[in-house]
Amino acid sequence: MKKYLILLLILSMCGGTAESDLDPFAEEMLVAKDVMTEKQNETQEEFKKSQENNTQSAPPPPSVNFDIIEIYNTKLISELCEDATQIETTSQECLLKYRDNLEIVFSYAEELKKYTDSLNQYFSEYPSAFTEEYADFFEFLNSKYFEVPKTYGEVADMYSERFGGNQYSQTTDSPFIDEEVLTVFATEDLTQKTVDSTIQYTNEAYSLWMGKDYYGKSQAKAIYLMITGADLEAGKKTNSEYCKHLEQKKYPSAEWCNLDTYENYVLNGGAGINSSGPVEGYYFMVMAPRGNNLDQGYKTMAYHEVFHIYQMSNIFSRDYEEVDRKFGRRTGDDPNSDVAWWGEGNADFFAALYTKDLNEFKQEMKWALEGNGPFSMARKTQFFENGQKLYNISWSQGETVDLAYRIGSWFTAYLVHQNGEQSVYDFWETVDKGNFSNTFINIFGKDYKNYIDEFEKWLQLPNAELYKILEPIYKSKIK
Numbered sequence: 001m002k003k004y005l006i007l008l009l010i011l012s013m014c015g016g017t018a019e020s021d022l023d024p025f026a027e028e029m030l031v032a033k034d035v036m037t038e039k040q041n042e043t044q045e046e047f048k049k050s051q052e053n054n055t056q057s058a059p060p061p062p063s064v065n066f067d068i069i070e071i072y073n074t075k076l077i078s079e080l081c082e083d084a085t086q087i088e089t090t091s092q093e094c095l096l097k098y099r100d101n102l103e104i105v106f107s108y109a110e111e112l113k114k115y116t117d118s119l120n121q122y123f124s125e126y127p128s129a130f131t132e133e134y135a136d137f138f139e140f141l142n143s144k145y146f147e148v149p150k151t152y153g154e155v156a157d158m159y160s161e162r163f164g165g166n167q168y169s170q171t172t173d174s175p176f177i178d179e180e181v182l183t184v185f186a187t188e189d190l191t192q193k194t195v196d197s198t199i200q201y202t203n204e205a206y207s208l209w210m211g212k213d214y215y216g217k218s219q220a221k222a223i224y225l226m227i228t229g230a231d232l233e234a235g236k237k238t239n240s241e242y243c244k245h246l247e248q249k250k251y252p253s254a255e256w257c258n259l260d261t262y263e264n265y266v267l268n269g270g271a272g273i274n275s276s277g278p279v280e281g282y283y284f285m286v287m288a289p290r291g292n293n294l295d296q297g298y299k300t301m302a303y304h305e306v307f308h309i310y311q312m313s314n315i316f317s318r319d320y321e322e323v324d325r326k327f328g329r330r331t332g333d334d335p336n337s338d339v340a341w342w343g344e345g346n347a348d349f350f351a352a353l354y355t356k357d358l359n360e361f362k363q364e365m366k367w368a369l370e371g372n373g374p375f376s377m378a379r380k381t382q383f384f385e386n387g388q389k390l391y392n393i394s395w396s397q398g399e400t401v402d403l404a405y406r407i408g409s410w411f412t413a414y415l416v417h418q419n420g421e422q423s424v425y426d427f428w429e430t431v432d433k434g435n436f437s438n439t440f441i442n443i444f445g446k447d448y449k450n451y452i453d454e455f456e457k458w459l460q461l462p463n464a465e466l467y468k469i470l471e472p473i474y475k476s477k478i479k
């Protein structure tokens with residue numbers, strides 16, 4: 001029974017729903033193989049000749065931004081313990097790494113499927129462009145890569161057989177060694193009122209999303225809250241106390257604790273979560289009221305950050321990359337880019353929903369569309385002028401990322417309007433068992449890219465139409 005369950009999990013890792021998912025991929029690989037055999041049958045002479053004739057007219061072949069062979073070699077050869085494939089005898093740590101890396105390698109399946117689709121299409125039009133390099137590539141997919149899900153099943157099975165369970169949340173393996181939910185590091189220049197309010201907002205948001213039992217509850221702790229003021233010296237001192245705390249607790253990441261995190265916050269304000277909770281075993285949350293400036297937005301900002309903790313707490317992985325993938329930060333067309341729409345859109349939307357009254361909530365959502373933010377025109381106009389898909393807007397684009405937050409917040413509103421608020425929590429509380437795309441399909445019924453296409457069409461309606469969904473959403477709040 002255990003094995004069967006794991007197998008289903010693997011099959012559903014492939015994008016789409018449940019059992020049949022591996023099939024299209026398998027089929028695709030076979031098609032690819034046919035192309036290869038056909039090509040190999042061609043004589044060298046003819047092949048060369050046709051290649052010469054066609055090189056000028058053929059457009060460049062489709063490409064992807066990652067090298068799966070290199071990823072495979074890194075994750076499944078160089079990064080692993082020497083005896084990792086001796087799955088019956090290797091150490092727990094080595095076996096876990098093997099299992100997690102297999103999952104990472106397999107997470108590219110969906111992108112690869114799209115890529116091989118487009119390659120097949122391309123080679124049927126320009127058969128002479130089929131070089132030995134592509135033959136090797138397909139050979140790799142059909143042999144080595146094709147084995148990955150099967151091996152994953154075996155390794156995951158062996159792991160649970162030998163070490164029990166498939167989570168390390170409740171085992172000694174968890175990096176969450178601190179049972180304290182909230183530890184505060186506040187600078188000396190802040191008033192007691194500022195410190196108290198910040199703690200109060202953090203606690204309120206915590207009870208809202210993490211108070212009751214839920215999937216990630218065992219990781220809903222060790223929140224290290226640093227509150228900075230307007231004084232650089234005071235910030236420096238508190239930052240170093242925080243780093244000392246990490247050292248005392250013996251976190252491996254204490255070694256590279258940044259003593260200068262405070263600087264940017266003291267000078268520019270803002271807030272953030274500066275650690276990967278599931279990997280490091282704590283959440284480093286910073287709140288920066290710049291002096292004692294507790295305006296309306298400050299409470300919303302605290303809720304926004306705590307929502308990030310809720311999101312992250314549901315991911316049980318010791319791999320930075322894997323956490324980012326499940327978090328939705330690798331959902332752009334370029335899998336190396338760090339995109340913001342999902343994590344930030346959720347946090348912005350829920351923070352507004354739970355810190356505002358109905359009127360203020362409407363105002364906030366209106367501001368997200370009609371306000372200029374860092375641009376010279378309303379965000380909605382800017383978004384369509386920019387022309388990029390919502391899921392491709394990344395942090396590397398400077399202030400453009402503002403659109404991913406605010407339009408992302410509208411996307412979350414649209415989802416909540418159609419699927420209910422609980423659906424978003426269901427997403428977060430199940431994503432750990434699958435991958436981002438699959439979980440999205442399971443919960444919201446379609447692929448996130450299609451959903452965003454649909455949303456972007458809807459967003460073109462007059463704003464007055466869009467605003468109609470806000471009141472029903474607000475009135476059906478569930479927390």
Ligand SMILES: [Zn+2]
Nearest residue numbers: 304308344347
């Ligand atoms: Zn955020």
